[in-house]
Amino acid sequence: MTSEIAGEPSDATAAQLVEAYRSGTLSPSEALESVLARIAACEPKLFATYAHDPDGARAAAAEATERWRRGEPLGPVDGVPVTLKENIATRGVPVPSGTAATELVPAPRDAPAAARLREGGAVITTKTTMPDLGMLGSSVSSFHPRTTNPWNPRRTPGGSSSGAGAAAAAGYGPLHLGTDIGGSVRQPAHCCGLVGFKPSHGRVPVVPPYYGRAIGPLTRTVDDATVLMRVVSAPDARDHTSLPPADLDWDAVARADETRLEGVRIGVMADSGVGFAVEPDISSAVNAAARRFADAGADVEPVGPLLRREMLDGLDRFWRARAWAEVSALPPARASKVLPEILRWARTGQELTGEQVFHGFSQMDAMARAAAxxxxxxxxxxxxxxxxPAFGVEQAFPSDDGERPFEHIGFTVPFNMSGQPAVSVNCxxxxxxxxxxxQIVGPRFDDVGVLTLARLHEMLSPPPRPWPAP
Known part of the structure; x- marks a missing residue:
């Protein structure tokens, strides 16, 4: 279709689209039409979108097309299609948080990440789906249809950034933003074969901010994740935990081929300490990735488990109490609309003592100290x-056990609580x-280093498989 892009623009990277815009071989409006056609072809089976707005997207793409025609683009995402998880507010669109219990009131203004993207000329094509209250590792929702995995529609795309993961794997454009409080960006990346980056806490402002909550990209490539981070990582006064302005060298990620691993110490954690046992296929793939780093010169050594049962169960109790506080404050008619599995899980929060809730709250800090x-x-x-791997799409919990709903997040949740950057890449x-x-994890604030190591992993790995056909 263009000299720069082989195949459909909907499958192109952000860098490829921008180069095509610059050369005049493709316009943002043409790229958007390719994305809209892909969404139309896939949505009858994927159900990844919410508040899809083709007309608004076309208007934004037309403005970007004119800016590129004048040679006055706003930045590295001008005219690039992007989706946002539905709990990242965009003005005029209700934020249901995945549940039918929410009163659908239009958001008065853009959340910080949405505002930065709009200011940069990105074309917001649609919001994407999530499960009730973002408290599931699946796509089961009382408000949205059940989102399916493009690789296998009988499997979940992961959660809670379910629609973002499915949209990225299906080619709804190159850039997708999700949120992550226990693995909700990295788990869909795992299930859908994507790059899913949880930045250092505060790197991307969140409204409302909360312990462990982060916003991060879901993309097909590390370079696209880096492009998105470059735009959305500006501080915003609405998040009192957001980091101060920082002149990070995001360009270093593209120079990953210059990275020398001699003397770099890389630990390999084969067991998180709690939850499901790691399946053999997964252990083998992670060990193979570790060997590739060792062959490239890194000092690779095993690291023992991080979590204790007390930590994960304590956090579970605290989250139950928090969820019940939110649900019980709703009028009964609305509270009854919460997904039954979530309602049963949250209701047990009312039985907890103050001491149990405080102990659960303290386990977030216990995880952070252990990670440090x-x-x-x-x-x-x-x-x-x-x-x-990705479990059945019909399952709310991977174990079908509401008493132990978080047995799959033992590797991801500690680094929400420690605030450290962590990325999931297909291996x-x-x-x-x-x-x-x-998952590749680094010390807090070393977002560039983590993405650089992820980019190097791409370079060291066998060629990727073709993405699922529409």
Missing amino acids: TLWEGIDYLLTPTAPI GWTGDGLPIGL
């Missing part, structure tokens, strides 16, 4: 992103063709 000790002997950490496939995620 890792960096006394290593520079970066490799783990499986999840111990199991292999199960015997039945499901993606496997490798």
